[in-house]
Amino acid sequence: MTTLLGRVSAWHRPMMWTAGIMAGMTVVSLGGLALDDRVLLGAPIWLKPLKFAVSIALYCVTWAWMLTLLRRGQRLAARVSTAIAVIVLAEYAIIVLQVVRGRASHFNAATAFDATLFTVMGISIAALWTGALVLTILLLRTEISDAAARWAIRLGAVVSLAGLGLGGLMIGPTGEQVRSMRNGTFEGLIGAHSVGVADGGPGMPVTGWSTTGGDLRIPHFVGMHALQVLPLFALLLAVLARRVARLRSGVVRARLVAVAGFGYAGLVALVTWQALRGQPLIHPDARPLAALAGIVVAVAAGAVWSLAAGSRRPEVSAA
Numbered sequence: 001m002t003t004l005l006g007r008v009s010a011w012h013r014p015m016m017w018t019a020g021i022m023a024g025m026t027v028v029s030l031g032g033l034a035l036d037d038r039v040l041l042g043a044p045i046w047l048k049p050l051k052f053a054v055s056i057a058l059y060c061v062t063w064a065w066m067l068t069l070l071r072r073g074q075r076l077a078a079r080v081s082t083a084i085a086v087i088v089l090a091e092y093a094i095i096v097l098q099v100v101r102g103r104a105s106h107f108n109a110a111t112a113f114d115a116t117l118f119t120v121m122g123i124s125i126a127a128l129w130t131g132a133l134v135l136t137i138l139l140l141r142t143e144i145s146d147a148a149a150r151w152a153i154r155l156g157a158v159v160s161l162a163g164l165g166l167g168g169l170m171i172g173p174t175g176e177q178v179r180s181m182r183n184g185t186f187e188g189l190i191g192a193h194s195v196g197v198a199d200g201g202p203g204m205p206v207t208g209w210s211t212t213g214g215d216l217r218i219p220h221f222v223g224m225h226a227l228q229v230l231p232l233f234a235l236l237l238a239v240l241a242r243r244v245a246r247l248r249s250g251v252v253r254a255r256l257v258a259v260a261g262f263g264y265a266g267l268v269a270l271v272t273w274q275a276l277r278g279q280p281l282i283h284p285d286a287r288p289l290a291a292l293a294g295i296v297v298a299v300a301a302g303a304v305w306s307l308a309a310g311s312r313r314p315e316v317s318a319a
Contacts, residue, residue, distance in 0.1 A: 010068050011065050011068060012063065012064040012067045012068075012081050012082075014082045014085040015061070016061065018056070018089055019057040019058075021089065022060070025049065025096070026050060028049075029046045029049040029053055032099070033046045033047065033050065038102060040104060041104060041199055041200035042200035045099050045102070046099060048105070049092070051208075053092070055224070056088050059224065059227065060085065060088070062231070063081060063227075064081075066139060066157070069139070070139070071142055072141065072142070073138045076138070080131045081135065083127070084128055084131045084135075087124045087127055087128050087131070088124075090120070090124055091124045091125070094121055097117070098114075098117065104189075105121065106121070106170075106191070107170075107189045108189065109188050109189065109190050110187070110188025125167060125168075129161070129165055133161060136157040139153060139157050148237060148253035148254045148257045149231070151230075151234070151254055152230040152233060155230055155264075156261070157227060159223055159261070159268060160226045162268065163219065163223015163224040163225070163268060164223070164224050166219045166220045166223055167216075169220075169272075170216045171191045172191060173191060174191075177190060177191075193216050194213050194214065194215055194216075195213055195214030195216065195276060195277075195278045196213035196279075197210060197278070201213070204282065209281055211282060211283070212280060213278050213279070213280060214275035214278040215280070218274075218275055219271045222267065222271055226261075230257065230261055230264065234253070238253070241253065246307055249309060252307060255306030256303060259299055259305075260299070263295055266295045266298070267295060273288070274288045
């Protein structure tokens, strides 16, 4: 896995430039949190730019690296990645513009200008998902000799694509919003990230995820960042293999990564289901707890099965 990282100078430059801009905007957003006491929908107004800056930076750096693994379709991938970089910069610019104006960027159709900006964001998100789909397909067709890295990268890309798509669950109008449109009390919001409660209620520290209802931002976030979590897990196994004899087997590492990947996908499905039920992440009832227990048991059993391969074939390498 470590040999796949390559030279940072070879990573896709527009993606890296975008990540650098987001790093700068992280600092700006932290300054905004310290100096600007405005609150929007129950949260500090600069919290959203901060979270988006960190998330976009991680996303762009990861794809900038993954593009170096491609052996076919490199020109197409470079063009698509450049387009993605432009798209996320445009979306982020709208978020910052609305913060400066003291207006909500997402779900805001209160004025023609707000509605236009939100429409542009919606189109950009659809284009971003399409671009990520193209890159994921190219990545799935790429041969990677190390089996653990192959599983980590492919599963991470697929789960991340699904997580990105889950953002679409927030766009449609809620039942209450539909009723308000019909009876003439429309307040200018179309869509919501909370389920069962209004946006802007009590939230968890830093993330702002609802503590009183479901929150669709959770599966969106968890799913998207499979792109980083699974490759990092494979890298951790490769490092630990220097000290743990059982992990020196490529078969063992590949199996462990596959188990982790499917377990992670199960977790994304679980938090999606919990959010759609209108249940806060930190206050689950018996049903999601039972589902979580099932995932934990399945992952533990898979880990035992994976490690058993090492006891039978300690020096087998994956091809």
